[in-house]
Amino acid sequence: MTTPLLEARSITKSFQLGRTEIPVLRGVDLTIGRGETVALLGTSGAGKSTLLHLLGLLDRPNDGSISFDDQRVDDLSTKERARLRHRRIGFVFQFYHLIPELDALRNVQLGALMDVGLWEWLGNRGAIKARAAALLEEVGLTDRARHRPAELSGGERQRVAIARALIAEPELILADEPTGNLDSETAEGILDLLFRINRERGIAFLLVTHDPALARRCDRIVRMRDGRVVDDGLATTAPATEGAAPPA
Amino acid sequence: MYRLLLATRYLFSRPINLLGVLGIALGVWALIVVPSIFTGYLREVGKHLQSTTADATIRGLPGGVPIETLDELCGADPAVAGLAPRLLWQGLLHPAAPPSRSRPPARGLDELTSESPLVSLLGIDTTRELHFTGLGGWLRAAPAELQPKDLDDPLRPIDGEPAALLSPQRMARDGLRLGDRIAVTIGRLDREDGEEVFHLDEKPLHFRVAGAFESSFAAFDGLHVFVDLETLAARLGGDSSPNEVAVQMQHGVDTAQAAERLERILQAEYGRRVRVATWSEANRLQLGSIDHQRGLMKLVLFVIMVVAGFVVYATLSMMVTEKTRDIGILTAMGADVGGVATVFVACGAAVAVIGAVVGVVGGCLSAVYLDDFNTFLRRFDIDLFPVRVYNLRRVPYDLDPLWIAQVSGISVLVTVAVAAIPAWRAARQDPLDALRHE
Ligand SMILES: Nc1ncnc2c1ncn2[C@@H]1O[C@H](COP(=O)(O)OP(=O)(O)OP(=O)(O)O)[C@@H](O)[C@H]1O
Ligand SMILES: [Mg+2]
Numbered sequence: 166m167t168t169p170l171l172e173a174r175s176i177t178k179s180f181q182l183g184r185t186e187i188p189v190l191r192g193v194d195l196t197i198g199r200g201e202t203v204a205l206l207g208t209s210g211a212g213k214s215t216l217l218h219l220l221g222l223l224d225r226p227n228d229g230s231i232s233f234d235d236q237r238v239d240d241l242s243t244k245e246r247a248r249l250r251h252r253r254i255g256f257v258f259q260f261y262h263l264i265p266e267l268d269a270l271r272n273v274q275l276g277a278l279m280d281v282g283l284w285e286w287l288g289n290r291g292a293i294k295a296r297a298a299a300l301l302e303e304v305g306l307t308d309r310a311r312h313r314p315a316e317l318s319g320g321e322r323q324r325v326a327i328a329r330a331l332i333a334e335p336e337l338i339l340a341d342e343p344t345g346n347l348d349s350e351t352a353e354g355i356l357d358l359l360f361r362i363n364r365e366r367g368i369a370f371l372l373v374t375h376d377p378a379l380a381r382r383c384d385r386i387v388r389m390r391d392g393r394v395v396d397d398g399l400a401t402t403a404p405a406t407e408g409a410a411p412p413a
Numbered sequence: 414m415y416r417l418l419l420a421t422r423y424l425f426s427r428p429i430n431l432l433g434v435l436g437i438a439l440g441v442w443a444l445i446v447v448p449s450i451f452t453g454y455l456r457e458v459g460k461h462l463q464s465t466t467a468d469a470t471i472r473g474l475p476g477g478v479p480i481e482t483l484d485e486l487c488g489a490d491p492a493v494a495g496l497a498p499r500l501l502w503q504g505l506l507h508p509a510a511p512p513s514r515s516r517p518p519a520r521g522l523d524e525l526t527s528e529s530p531l532v533s534l535l536g537i538d539t540t541r542e543l544h545f546t547g548l549g550g551w552l553r554a555a556p557a558e559l560q561p562k563d564l565d566d567p568l569r570p571i572d573g574e575p576a577a578l579l580s581p582q583r584m585a586r587d588g589l590r591l592g593d594r595i596a597v598t599i600g601r602l603d604r605e606d607g608e609e610v611f612h613l614d615e616k617p618l619h620f621r622v623a624g625a626f627e628s629s630f631a632a633f634d635g636l637h638v639f640v641d642l643e644t645l646a647a648r649l650g651g652d653s654s655p656n657e658v659a660v661q662m663q664h665g666v667d668t669a670q671a672a673e674r675l676e677r678i679l680q681a682e683y684g685r686r687v688r689v690a691t692w693s694e695a696n697r698l699q700l701g702s703i704d705h706q707r708g709l710m711k712l713v714l715f716v717i718m719v720v721a722g723f724v725v726y727a728t729l730s731m732m733v734t735e736k737t738r739d740i741g742i743l744t745a746m747g748a749d750v751g752g753v754a755t756v757f758v759a760c761g762a763a764v765a766v767i768g769a770v771v772g773v774v775g776g777c778l779s780a781v782y783l784d785d786f787n788t789f790l791r792r793f794d795i796d797l798f799p800v801r802v803y804n805l806r807r808v809p810y811d812l813d814p815l816w817i818a819q820v821s822g823i824s825v826l827v828t829v830a831v832a833a834i835p836a837w838r839a840a841r842q843d844p845l846d847a848l849r850h851e
Contacts, residue, residue: 223745223844244749251747262742262848266422278415279747333747 169235170336170369171197171220176229178215189215191392192229197337200367202360204380207389213373214341216389220371221254221339222246251279255330255368257340261322263314269325270310273297276329300328304358320351327358337369338362344379356382415743416752420759423732430760433728434768436721437824441772442779443714444820445812449780450798451707453809459693459700461630466692467497467546467659469672471679473686476654480538483658486678492671494663495545498655500536500645504599506638507617508587532638534597534618536645536655539568545661548639551626555581559591561624568623568641575644576623580634584625593622597638599649618648660689668692718824722831725764729757729832733839740839741847754833754840761832762825769821777817780810 178190189212197203207213218224220231222238231239238249255276256262263272274297278286286293301310304324314322323343330338343359344352356379363370372383380386388396424430471483480498487493542548543565552564559581561567568576571592579589589595596617602609620640628634642655660675662668668691676689693700733740740753779786784807787797798808 218845221745223848247744247747247749247752249747250745256745258848262738262745264419264422264739264742266419266426271418275415275418276746278418279743279752281415283417329746 168199169196170199170201170233171195172232172235173216173220174230174232176216176219176226176231178212178219178224178226189392190219190226193389193392193394195220195387195394195397197369197371199336200363200369201385202363202370202372202383203385203387204383205371205373205387205389206375206377206380211389212392213389217339217341217371217373221256222250248280251333253336255333255335255338257323257326257330257338257343259342259345261314261319261326261346263322263325263329265314268311268313269301269306269317269321270294270297272314272325273300273328273332276332279333297328297332300331301325303331304328318351319347320354323347323355324358327355327362331362331366331368335368337371339371341373342375343372344374344376352376352379415748416755416759419739419743419756420763423736423756424760424763427728427732429728429731430764433721433725433761433764433828434771436724437718437765437768437828438771438775440714440717440721441769441820441824442776443717444711444824445773445776445817446779446783446810447710447714448707448816449776449810449812450783450808451703451710452811452813454803454805455700455703455707456811457805457809458703459696461628461633462696462699463692464547465628465630465633466695468662468668469660469675469689469691470695471496471658471660471675471687471689472656473688474655474658474679475683475686478654478683480541480655480658483679486682487660487675490671490674490678492662492666492668493675494661495541497541497545497659497661498538498642499657499659500534500642500649500655501657502534502536502599502645502649504532504534504597504618505613506532506583506587507596507598508589508593531636532597533636534599534645535637535639536642537568537639538642539566546659547628548626551628552578552624554627554629555625556627559584559625568639570641570644571621571623574619574621575641577620578624578626578639579622580631580637581625581627582631583635584622589622591622591624595620595622595638618645718827721768721824722827725761725828726831726834728764729761729835730838732760733757733835736839737842737847739847740842741844741849744844745848750840753842754836757836757839758829758832761836762829764832765825765828768828769824772824773817773821777812780812783810784808 173193173195176190176193177188179186179188181187193212193216195203195216205213205216215224219226219239222231222241225239229239230237233249233253238246241249264275267275274293277293277296281289281293298307298310301307304327306321306324306328309317309321309325314325317325327343338359340359344355347355359370359372360382362368370383372379374380385397385399387394474483480496483496483498487496537548539548548567549564552560552567561576561578563569567578570576574594577595579595584590587595596619598613598617600611600613603612604610620638626634626639646654660672662671672689672691676687679687679689743753743756783797787808790797798805800806
């Protein structure tokens with residue numbers, strides 16, 4: 166197995182709803198290796214998105230630990246976690262989440278600007294812009310660079326979102342149902358793009374999906390049910406259909 | 414960097430932010446224009462007061478000090494050009510002639526006192542006044558038909574009766590002509606059981622109108638009646654010595670310093686009750702009240718600023734709510750709390766700075782061109798600054814760079830502070846809530 170990039174140990178997470186505590190994750194262990202693609206399957210409400218947010222340092226677990234390169238990160242300060250998120254993790258969401266006021270090129274650039282000061286930006290403006298343009302070309306959107314999200318199709322928006330995630334050169338991209346809103350043909354194109362990025366750049370992926378066919382294209386498949394990982398195995402050996410998961 | 418990029422995009426894609434800009438511009442504009450007119454008015458009134466007040470005035474001298482002694486004491490100072498003793502006394506003016514039925518409209522500040530015949534009798538040493546103060550000019554400024562017969566001795570008795578000089582306005586209002594008789598009932602402060610009581614004399618003093626005088630300050634003219642010092646002193650009996658001495662300074666000297674020197678000399682001679690006040694000290698009350706009104710006006714106008722602040726707060730709050738999802742996206746991309754807050758504070762700051770610049774430019778232009786605008790308005794019978802009320806031909810203004818800097822600085826600071834509230838709310842938002850926000 167590849168060297169572990171991200172390790173989650175016995176993570177629990179519950180949400181307070183009024184007076185009742187709703188346990189969502191009940192002790193999740195998960196490891197993602199460098200350059201590995203992992204599919205996260207599970208019924209709706211199993212806690213996939215919650216786990217993704219914890220791994221992406223957008224939230225803190227109630228218990229357990231998360232390490233990046235053998236370094237614990239779940240107990241870092243908010244600021245340090247923001248830095249880490251910017252430098253090493255990229256997000257791709259089901260609803261693209263682009264900034265509506267910015268055109269495609271600027272949306273991509275934005276991904277590189279989080280820790281760039283004004284003077285630094287003035288110095289590197291050209292370089293950053295060129296990098297964003299190159300990434301747009303890589304996702305096949307050169308002629309859409311000046312379009313705003315509202316003027317783009319769903320698939321095109323997702324490509325912009327992927328380019329934005331790539332510009333900060335992350336080691337891990339967390340994608341929550343990236344094709345959930347797209348027709349199968351467009352979805353296929355997006356997935357081809359993601360797997361090509363994985364091959365060419367060695368970026369690890371954690372893909373939340375409901376699509377078993379997609380899951381089979383990944384290196385590993387992790388299944389969740391009711392806040393627990395019920396199956397974790399190589400895609401080639403694991404049963405790919407939802408119902409065929411062996412009992413825990 | 415993304416902060417500036419986003420702030421400008423957010424601003425320019427939302428015309429409603431113009432409302433905040435407009436509000437701040439309006440507040441800054443008003444805070445520049447109105448006080449500038451007050452300051453200009455204060456300056457003009459100051460000029461008028463200065464022209465009708467001696468450079469310095471000596472008060473509190475003991476009775477019976479001959480003016481020649483003072484000449485010697487004060488004349489030693491090179492700043493002093495000359496002295497003119499005065500006897501100032503309050504009285505009620507009764508025009509002996511019945512007032513004409515149709516009075517011409519009252520002018521200026523003396524409109525306020527038009528029905529009140531309270532005047533200041535000013536007993537003067539004519540020779541010295543003509544020599545040292547503005548009296549000669551004031552006599553020549555009066556309409557030719559009202560000027561005294563002998564400009565070098567304007568208060569020469571008429572048929573053996575003491576003479577008086579009045580303003581042309583008062584003469585016109587009371588239907589007085591040269592040679593007419595007037596009566597003045599004077600009052601005195603008496604001590605009764607340790608308390609000061611004001612008594613009116615039973616018998617009035619009688620004068621004949623010898624002519625008119627006209628300074629540039631109608632309020633002064635309307636209130637004063639010039640009479641001969643010796644005559645007034647004789648009529649008053651016991652309190653017969655001058656109660657103030659006007660000091661004319663040489664051109665270009667520091668009046669305040671000279672007044673201080675004189676005060677030291679005179680106090681050494683006559684005790685600590687002697688005071689020498691410069692013209693601005695003497696008029697402190699009047700200038701102070703305009704100044705006070707200016708201060709109040711500023712305070713009232715700051716309310717506009719507060720309203721503008723609320724507008725900015727409201728528009729930014731709306732924007733934060735609208736941009737909830739963007740905040741989540743930024744956080745996911747690695748923006749920290751401060752970064753997100755800065756985006757919205759920068760929006761507020763931009764609104765404030767643009768508003769302040771527009772307000773300053775507009776305010777300065779308005780102040781400078783207000784008079785032209787007023788001239789234009791007069792065609793429609795609207796007058797923002799009636800000559801009748803303010804005695805000024807032009808709308809005065811005085812732009813104070815320090816005040817302009819203060820107004821714009823404070824408005825920007827206040828707006829940024831106000832913007833910080835929704836910005837802080839934005840920054841504290843849970844990124845997950847924000848991302849779920851569809
Ligand atoms: N902020 C929250 N407050 C309360 N409950 C929450 C919160 N976030 C998630 N949950 C609950 O946690 C459970 C898991 O949610 P999560 O979004 O992780 O599921 P999921 O596996 O991603 O489902 P789906 O496939 O539908 O996206 C759900 O029951 C959800 O209602
Ligand atoms: Mg989900």
